[in-house]
Amino acid sequence: MTAEPLLRLAELRIAIGNEKLIDGLSLDVGSGEILGLVGASGSGKSLTALAIMRLLPPAATLGGGLYWRGRSLLDQSPAALRDFRGREVGMVFQEPMSALNPLLCIGTQIAETVRLHTPATRGEAKRRAAEALARVGLGSDASWLRRYPHELSGGQRQRVAIAMAIVLSPALLIADEPTTALDSTTQAQVLDMLREIVQGSGMSLLLVSHDMAVMATMATRLVVLERGRIVEQGPTESILRGPTSPYAQRLLAATRLKVRSARAATPAATPPLLEVRAVVRELPVPRRSPWSRAAPRRIVDAASLTVLRGETVGLIGESGSGKTSLLRLILALDRPQSGSVLLLGENFSAARGPRLRSLRRQIQVVFQDPYGSFDPEWPVERVIAEPLHLLDVQPTPAERRSKVAAVLASVGLSAADARRYPHEFSGGQRQRIAIARALICEPALIVCDEAVSALDLLVRAQILELLEELRRRSGVSYLFVSHDLNVVRAIADRVYVMFRGRIVEEGETDTVFSAPRHAFTAELIRSTLTK
Numbered sequence: 001m002t003a004e005p006l007l008r009l010a011e012l013r014i015a016i017g018n019e020k021l022i023d024g025l026s027l028d029v030g031s032g033e034i035l036g037l038v039g040a041s042g043s044g045k046s047l048t049a050l051a052i053m054r055l056l057p058p059a060a061t062l063g064g065g066l067y068w069r070g071r072s073l074l075d076q077s078p079a080a081l082r083d084f085r086g087r088e089v090g091m092v093f094q095e096p097m098s099a100l101n102p103l104l105c106i107g108t109q110i111a112e113t114v115r116l117h118t119p120a121t122r123g124e125a126k127r128r129a130a131e132a133l134a135r136v137g138l139g140s141d142a143s144w145l146r147r148y149p150h151e152l153s154g155g156q157r158q159r160v161a162i163a164m165a166i167v168l169s170p171a172l173l174i175a176d177e178p179t180t181a182l183d184s185t186t187q188a189q190v191l192d193m194l195r196e197i198v199q200g201s202g203m204s205l206l207l208v209s210h211d212m213a214v215m216a217t218m219a220t221r222l223v224v225l226e227r228g229r230i231v232e233q234g235p236t237e238s239i240l241r242g243p244t245s246p247y248a249q250r251l252l253a254a255t256r257l258k259v260r261s262a263r264a265a266t267p268a269a270t271p272p273l274l275e276v277r278a279v280v281r282e283l284p285v286p287r288r289s290p291w292s293r294a295a296p297r298r299i300v301d302a303a304s305l306t307v308l309r310g311e312t313v314g315l316i317g318e319s320g321s322g323k324t325s326l327l328r329l330i331l332a333l334d335r336p337q338s339g340s341v342l343l344l345g346e347n348f349s350a351a352r353g354p355r356l357r358s359l360r361r362q363i364q365v366v367f368q369d370p371y372g373s374f375d376p377e378w379p380v381e382r383v384i385a386e387p388l389h390l391l392d393v394q395p396t397p398a399e400r401r402s403k404v405a406a407v408l409a410s411v412g413l414s415a416a417d418a419r420r421y422p423h424e425f426s427g428g429q430r431q432r433i434a435i436a437r438a439l440i441c442e443p444a445l446i447v448c449d450e451a452v453s454a455l456d457l458l459v460r461a462q463i464l465e466l467l468e469e470l471r472r473r474s475g476v477s478y479l480f481v482s483h484d485l486n487v488v489r490a491i492a493d494r495v496y497v498m499f500r501g502r503i504v505e506e507g508e509t510d511t512v513f514s515a516p517r518h519a520f521t522a523e524l525i526r527s528t529l530t531k
Contacts, residue, residue: 009048012063025228027233035223104148110129155182175194175207185523221234222236270308276303278338379420489513495508
């Protein structure tokens with residue numbers, strides 16, 4: 001680190017109305033340093049990153065000191081701030097699909113950054129865009145420049161977002177939760193790439209994350225935030241070895257999930273609650289010409305699995321492995337080309353009409369993003385009560401309110417919350433509402449599709465403990481779909497591993513994790529342990 005830091009925050013204060021969100025935050029980022037800013041949701045991490053970029057919402061008030069190379073950023077003109085963003089500091093946002101324009105190809109978007117900040121010609125900007133894509137591990141040929149965001153995987157979109165942030169070689173890169181929604185192998189690749197870029201160019205990195213495991217491999221120094229205040233800071237190794245603040249201790253403990261409890265053995269003669277028998281799902285390949293023909297692409301290839309009563313089964317695999325496609329077959333949202341899905345012994349994939357509606361009562365789903373699966377104009381009572389239309393006998397309004405109040409209480413919320421709207425809750429609370437909606441019909445099986453991947457470690461642990469408590473109380477079974485091996489290991493009795501549309505390994509959780517038989521499983525576990 002140099003004597004004069006690149007970035008200095010001196011008693012920074014951020015408030016909206018009378019609510020103080022950041023209260024007296026001071027930190028320095030030195031040249032060539034990787035500084036980790038860590039804390040749970042609501043601690044003020046992302047708000048701090050936005051303040052540095054001067055991208056706070058209009059309602060926010062900013063006070064204290066914010067200095068770049070000794071120059072205050074609080075009294076700069078809009079033109080100077082535009083020049084500062086991109087040329088001096090680049091930012092990688094948490095959700096690249098939201099940060100990228102879906103109507104523009106990625107080459108145009110990266111080249112736009114170059115042309116806004118430099119006198120480069122269109123051809124020169126395109127060349128620099130190709131070089132930036134090559135730096136982040138994507139191809140530099142013209143075909144990559146012509147692709148659109150929806151044509152890329154999550155990991156590829158994140159690489160594009162990083163390419164856009166580094167194309168002008170800024171002195172500081174701010175990465176806000178850059179790997180939260182990625183599977184473990186892709187996450188490891190993106191983190192390795194970020195480290196190589198920073199170390200190879202002398203760039204500084206301010207890494208914002210809730211994940212202590214990510215910080216352990218990336219950051220040289222840590223700043224721990226709780227409710228807008230720094231509760232601990234120092235060398236990463238020192239804090240990980242012996243955190244002094246109770247909050248940092250809880251964050252570190254949350255990386256070592258221990259949720260799974262001993263389960264009563266299911267009698268061997270008991271039929272499976274869910275049985276997936278060699279299902280196949282194929283998608284047609286677009287023709288290159290009216291005369292050409294191409295074999296359909298098989299995205300689920302003779303996949304089979306079972307879930308017993310009262311059991312939690314994990315389904316793991318990297319992005320693009322076919323997990324979501326298999327899940328749509330299990331939920332009877334798509335029909336398999338061959339094979340079948342049996343629910344409670346009946347052919348769920350072939351059911352129609354009233355019988356299909358009746359069977360849907362027994363299988364409910366908790367999605368990854370509860371806010372995206374709620375109608376924002378509906379109060380919570382209506383959101384939770386929506387699945388009640390599957391019942392043969394509809395409850396009266398009084399019975400409906402009673403059911404909603406009971407299921408809210410079961411997930412740790414109050415009956416008064418039924419009158420509020422989804423935007424009034426935190427991410428963890430919204431996930432509890434999603435679980436309540438899945439429970440209200442008293443299903444036999446709940447499918448959890450990446451149900452905790454977007455949550456910070458402390459909230460994640462709370463949700464997993466809640467799911468386990470509900471299983472003990474009601475006997476509900478879970479099919480837990482996730483790319484996070486730590487989560488699956490904490491909650492699942494048995495595990496299925498999916499790779500390129502096939503189930504390549506299955507068995508008891510501890511056996512699969514301690515002695516994986518397939519090379520892909522071993523690589524997944526290795527990438528998780530070395531994260």
